[in-house]
Amino acid sequence: MSRNLILGAALSSLVLLAALISFIWTPYDYAAMNIPDKLQPPSAQHWFGTDHFGRDMFSMIMVGARTSIAVALVAVGIGMALGVPLGLTAAARKGSWLDELIMRGNDLVFAFPSLVIAILITAVFGAGAINAIIAIGIFNIPVFARITRGAALSLWEREFILAARVAGKGATRISAEHILPNVANLLIVQGTIQFSLGILAEAGLSYVGLGAQPPTPSWGRMLADAQTMVSFAPHLALIPGGAIIVTVLGLNLLGDGLRDFLDPRIRVARA
Numbered sequence: 001m002s003r004n005l006i007l008g009a010a011l012s013s014l015v016l017l018a019a020l021i022s023f024i025w026t027p028y029d030y031a032a033m034n035i036p037d038k039l040q041p042p043s044a045q046h047w048f049g050t051d052h053f054g055r056d057m058f059s060m061i062m063v064g065a066r067t068s069i070a071v072a073l074v075a076v077g078i079g080m081a082l083g084v085p086l087g088l089t090a091a092a093r094k095g096s097w098l099d100e101l102i103m104r105g106n107d108l109v110f111a112f113p114s115l116v117i118a119i120l121i122t123a124v125f126g127a128g129a130i131n132a133i134i135a136i137g138i139f140n141i142p143v144f145a146r147i148t149r150g151a152a153l154s155l156w157e158r159e160f161i162l163a164a165r166v167a168g169k170g171a172t173r174i175s176a177e178h179i180l181p182n183v184a185n186l187l188i189v190q191g192t193i194q195f196s197l198g199i200l201a202e203a204g205l206s207y208v209g210l211g212a213q214p215p216t217p218s219w220g221r222m223l224a225d226a227q228t229m230v231s232f233a234p235h236l237a238l239i240p241g242g243a244i245i246v247t248v249l250g251l252n253l254l255g256d257g258l259r260d261f262l263d264p265r266i267r268v269a270r271a
Contacts, residue, residue: 005257011250015243019066028056030063031215039233049235051225057235061243064217067129068247071211072198074133076191079140084187086141087148088179091156092171103149106142114139114201118210129212132205136198147190151183185262189255196251203244219244 027047034054042049048057090102112120118135125131152175155161164174205211206220214221219240226236 002257002260004253005261008250008253008255008257011246012254015065015247015250016069018062019069022059022062022066026056026059026062028059030055030059030217032056039229039236041233041235048239049233051222051236052229052233057239060217060222061219061239064219064222064240065243065247067212067216067218068199068202068244071129071133071136071202072195075136075198075201076140076194078133078137079144079194080187080191083141083144084148084180087145087150088152088175090145090149091152091179092175094153094156102145106145109138109142112139115204115208115210118205122210127210127213129216132202132211135205135210136201139201140194140198143194144187144190147186148183151186152179155179155182189259189262192251192255192258196248196255199244199247199251 032055034050036054037046037050038052038054040046040050040054042057046056046058048061051057051060086102086106090099093099114135117138118132121131121135122128156179161174161178164178169177202211202218203220203223206218207224209221209224211220212218222240223237226233226240230237
């Protein structure tokens, strides 16, 4: 087992554990304001200090973790749930009008980054975590569709697929029973990577006011609130920024480690 996998799993588990614990316990009420204690540096009483409203930063980071994880997880789930079937369909109908329609639709979505999509959505429905999930999820659909199609195309010429065709299995059944299990490892790794990108996207959307709305804590909005106070209260920016870095680093290391662990060719090459 690689060091990347172990370290990535440890960092990711730490963030996930903080998010889960926040459902039942935080050191302080994350929404409770205490103006006399505002802008306190990290101390034994407030491990990560307090913000400009006197709220406990450690409690806000814990609750912000579950916000980021929930948004990214659901968004990646949307991308996989819609993108994988589209990719399988496109591969099974290679060269047909359906394949061309799916791939050109993917190109159209790729032309609009998640931030632009979020702006369009929030202009109609308003800012919020749900709209951030929709925006990030829409952007993930063509990612999984392209990866699935590329991996599936190489399998459609294999002997075991030809044998399934001879046995009378249709394209849909072959895709479900033979293609999907053989691309699952690749999708798991890509899902981990997209999950880390989803964390970044959620933070970016919250930073510009399009993500989770007050009083729900969000790492991105915490960074936005801190930008005018960095000179005299640097912990307001360093702590949520560090949380984002640790989370994204952990997920990227986890994805890299899973790729090495799940790909037998890499294991043999390193043996």
